[in-house]
Amino acid sequence: MSFHTSVDFASIMLSPSPGMEAAFASDRTHQFNAPAGAVVINPADIDRTLRWSGMKKNVAVAFGRDAYAALAATELDGNSWDLRPPKFGHVDLRALRIGTAMAKELSAIAVNPVYLDALMTVLAVHIIRTYSAHKTTRPMMQARLPGHQVKRIREYIHQNMAENISILSMARIVQSSPSHFIRAFTLTFGMPPHQYLTKVRLEEAETLLTQTNLPIFEIAHRSGFSSQSHLTNTMKRLKNLTPGQIRAAGNAGFSE
Structure with a gap:
C-alpha cells in the first residue's frame, strides 16, 4: 500500500505482524517485525509504502491539523509539535492499551461517541508528549473543577x-x-465524562419511563440514546433491567 496524506496519523498494532516492510520519504525499505503494541507514527505530507503478508490488525487514528495544533499548544511549552517517528517495530504499551480500548468500543453494538472522543484525546496527548520534536512538556494539571x-x-x-x-x-x-x-x-x-453522561441519560430515561406513557423509542431519543435498542442494551448492562421492566415496576397505576 502506497499513500500520501495531508494529516498526521498513528497506527497501533493490535496483533503481531512479522516481516513487515516500510519506506518513508525515500526509496530505502526497512524490514521489521511488528509485535502487538508496535506504533508507526506517520507525519503529514510524507510519501510512504507499507507491505505485509497475512492478516494485519491495527487501529489507525488521524488528527486534524487545527485541532492537533491547538492541543499541542496546551501540552507543550511552545507549539512546535512536528512528529518524530520512532524506529520501526517500536512498542508503546500505553498506546496499545488506548488502541485496544478504541477497537473494543468501535466493535460495540452502539458506540459511545464521548468515550471514543476521550480516547482519541488521550492518545493525541500521549503522542504529542512522546513523539513530538519539542520535548519540553507542561506538567499535567491535577486540580478539581471549581x-x-x-x-x-x-x-x-x-x-x-x-x-x-x-x-x-x-x-x-x-x-x-x-x-x-x-x-x-x-x-x-x-468518574470520566462518558460515564457521567451515561449516568445522567439513564436517570432521565428512568424518570420518563415511570412518570410518562411516552413510547420507549421516544424516551431513548429524548434522553440521548441513539435508538431504543441502545437504551435497552445500556440499561441491561448497567442496571440488569430492561426499560419495560422499569416501566412495569414504577409506572403501575399511572394515568394521564
Whole structure:
C-alpha cells in the first residue's frame, strides 16, 4: 500500500505482524517485525509504502491539523509539535492499551461517541508528549473543577443530553484544554465524562419511563440514546433491567 496524506496519523498494532516492510520519504525499505503494541507514527505530507503478508490488525487514528495544533499548544511549552517517528517495530504499551480500548468500543453494538472522543484525546496527548520534536512538556494539571464550573457543566449536560455532546464542547464551557478537562472532570465527579453522561441519560430515561406513557423509542431519543435498542442494551448492562421492566415496576397505576 502506497499513500500520501495531508494529516498526521498513528497506527497501533493490535496483533503481531512479522516481516513487515516500510519506506518513508525515500526509496530505502526497512524490514521489521511488528509485535502487538508496535506504533508507526506517520507525519503529514510524507510519501510512504507499507507491505505485509497475512492478516494485519491495527487501529489507525488521524488528527486534524487545527485541532492537533491547538492541543499541542496546551501540552507543550511552545507549539512546535512536528512528529518524530520512532524506529520501526517500536512498542508503546500505553498506546496499545488506548488502541485496544478504541477497537473494543468501535466493535460495540452502539458506540459511545464521548468515550471514543476521550480516547482519541488521550492518545493525541500521549503522542504529542512522546513523539513530538519539542520535548519540553507542561506538567499535567491535577486540580478539581471549581464549584461555579461544576454547576455550569452539570447544567450544560442536563440541557443538552439529547444532543451529540463532545469533550471539546464541555472543555470550552470551563475554558480548558480537552486533556486537562478530562483529568479535572474525573477528579471532580469520581468518574470520566462518558460515564457521567451515561449516568445522567439513564436517570432521565428512568424518570420518563415511570412518570410518562411516552413510547420507549421516544424516551431513548429524548434522553440521548441513539435508538431504543441502545437504551435497552445500556440499561441491561448497567442496571440488569430492561426499560419495560422499569416501566412495569414504577409506572403501575399511572394515568394521564
